[in-house]
Amino acid sequence: MAGMVTDTVRLGSGLTKFTWSGSAPFDVYGEDGEALLSNTSLTELIVSHPDTPNAAPMIEVQDATAAAPPQFVLWPGTVALQWRRRLGALAYRVEQWNGAEWVAVSPTPIYADPLRGYFQWRSRVLPDMATAQFRVVVLDAAGNESAADSTSCFIARVPSAPAVTVAWNSSTNEVEVS
């Protein structure tokens, strides 16, 4: 892959600095498939991210010689829900099945702007190799809620960093990954 990350330094909790090389201009993509930088000559970027174990952030750099589309764009790992407006709706609530119950994906329902014809909601990057299930509930001003059909999608995306242990074996002079 043309355009290569050459160093990754965690600056502190929730901040990581990436440095890359290649032939400018560069396009840099995040895991959700969105461009972080486009047509740039910059060669480094600091990314903010959740500071949790194995949440090592990833970027994908494409330089001027890149031939194939970026993997993060082909396999973004997010889903976009889109639905047609419902007349009489006050708001829409997007829910996700967590394996046991339907849970609202955000505390605030999406306002049913009467001047909009279509509504969209985009998820965060979802767990890899798993089925994600969503539904949209219509809420009216009287507090009624609609029934809702659910839709599901099997998520396949670029894998995250694995949870492994790296150790040194001084007896065999080997790096051991388990």
Added chain:
Amino acid sequence: MATAFAGRDALGTYECGTGADGIRTGFEVNPQAALFSGNMPGIVIERISGRCAAGIATLEATGENSLRFAAPGDTFGASVTVASGEHIVAVSGDGVNWCRLYREDADPLGGTLSMRLVTARDGTALSNAEREAGWERYLQFMLYNHSAAAVSDVAAYIVPLAASVESDAGQLGASGAGSIETTEDLDALEWPAAGFARIETSGGTLREIVYYEERTDTELIVPTDGRGMLGTTPAAGSATDVIYPVPMCAVGVETPDSDGKIQALADPEDVPSGVDFFTGLEAADGAEAGTVAAGHNHGFWVRVQVPPGALGGRVKIINVAVQFRAGGTLYWDTISGERLIRETPGTSHAVWIGEDGPPDFSAAPDAISNLPIAIGVTPPVSGEKRITVCVRQANEAVLLGLNTEYSALVIDSDGDEVTREIRTPENISLQNLHGGYVSLVADYLPDADPADTWLIFVRDDGTDPDTGSDTPVEVSMGVLQGLGPYITTSRDLGPYDWGTELRAIVQAKRSIDDEVSADSAVASLTVATRAPDRVHGLGMFLKDQFSIGGAGPDDFELETVIDLGDDVVIVQKPGETSLRVGAEVILRVVLSTNGDGRIYLGEAWDLVNDTVSGAGSADPVEVVSADELYLCHSGDRVVKIDVSAQEIICDEFHIWNAVEDVPVDEAFYQADDFTAFQVWDPHAGRWRNWLQVEAGRLVFGYPVTQRLT
């Protein structure tokens, strides 16, 4: 304007009911899925022609009741008028691509609706087990003539996925595995990485359909299980054969019964009866349905096949054309779709090793294997070597991670791992801020492999933190900045109660290997500030009575008498406290509404400077007799009150001096350095220190007035 449900829009493809239905549902298959941006609220997009290229199509209002459409990469077609409640077809500039839309209401049209066209993908995935065993399904649809006139020459056929090539450099044998080679550039022609290939003779006759599991720029690798796909028979190829990349499907049609229904399959794996399937690339070689009358159905089948052992990944399983003639004009459109095939990766992880630098991801990984993985590294001849390790994993979509963060370890020339110690934080201090807050400051001099996180341990019970068991607050050190070499943290803690005994220890941690420094020295502090006073004068008035507002003794009496014995009392009232012996007032403090106060001393009394010493009581007031009292601090006599002589005796007197602010709700407070006598301030809802006894001196917190009473 093109009329909806006529001409190019005369024939639609609909889903069929599942199970025993065999009927057409009301769900039309839309060849293109689109994500909308922009806004044209009254317009509903019903269908976009499948022949549109990927990209962004645009609908643009040209007037309050008109609009126009442009397919991706094309110019706008003619403007069309659409009324409320009307369906219309808007055609793009090339006259080929189009969209059908419906106008919901009469609100004036305006704005633009952008439609990003995306390839439809089945929301499910083939499992690894299904892939290994091979998978075949028969999907049923219904072609429906929703126009007012019959359509003829209805047919379905396969659409290649890329341009064809000749097998002029190598051909398959009569059976078994092999390869097809060409002198053309398959990569430049954008052939799929794996999939079906249709082999035709130079005369256009189908020779065989194969599955190739891999391709190079010039070669298709065909496994044994990839021979004879979709009912074809393995046959030896020829150098003049023409090879097409095709989807993994064949098409068929079925004439419905008098009720417009076709057969239903109990199981999608079942083979439909009496349906022939075709893989031809033209209508004449496809599944021909002939004429479909207005308002009538015709069954449409798609046979999908995945050979045993096919590679995992996303594959285009359907790419078919449906043609028909309406009003003398031949139209055709395409339907396509992808499916994910899961494959348990043969090797699950890839490892890159860097030596004295980050891993080089432009090079091949140092190991590709399932876990556990062991990679030998040569220790340095002398000194130390820093080893960086990055591990990526593969998933069943045959994707390898793109993470680049690495872990690090250091080895010496003996091959032993070196623990790079981290310098201990220095100059740790705690300082009082306002309102019970405390500032913690510490410095860290960065190591060659520096720490990046502060670990802050704090206890508020006067005991030293135990870094082995206490839970620290973790704070990022951030990027090294500033004028000096140190990284400094300055962090506000609290708020704490006045008098809290704080102890703090700071460590530095390096996240890359969780190495932690030794403990810093212990910083200690007694909190000497408190939260601001509440507002003055707050209270509720009930008729003529003033009710004390805010916190304070809920049951504060109008007068409280503390009997110290021998007729010595302290009388407490809201805003007033006095020390008396019998009827004689020795000292009295009175507060005003704004918190100021005045201390009254009897006219005949004197303040006498003289040393008072000796052991006293542990209590603030020691009553020896009705004539001899002492004010004490820490068990020592500091002030003598000679009642008969009317003298208050002490080494030093400080009039109207600052006394300690004691936010304790008690009449007396004993600290290490002083003993406070307090008066209840009803306006502020708190006690106030008015008289303070310290070693060798008496401090009056308010001005002193001598008067007769």
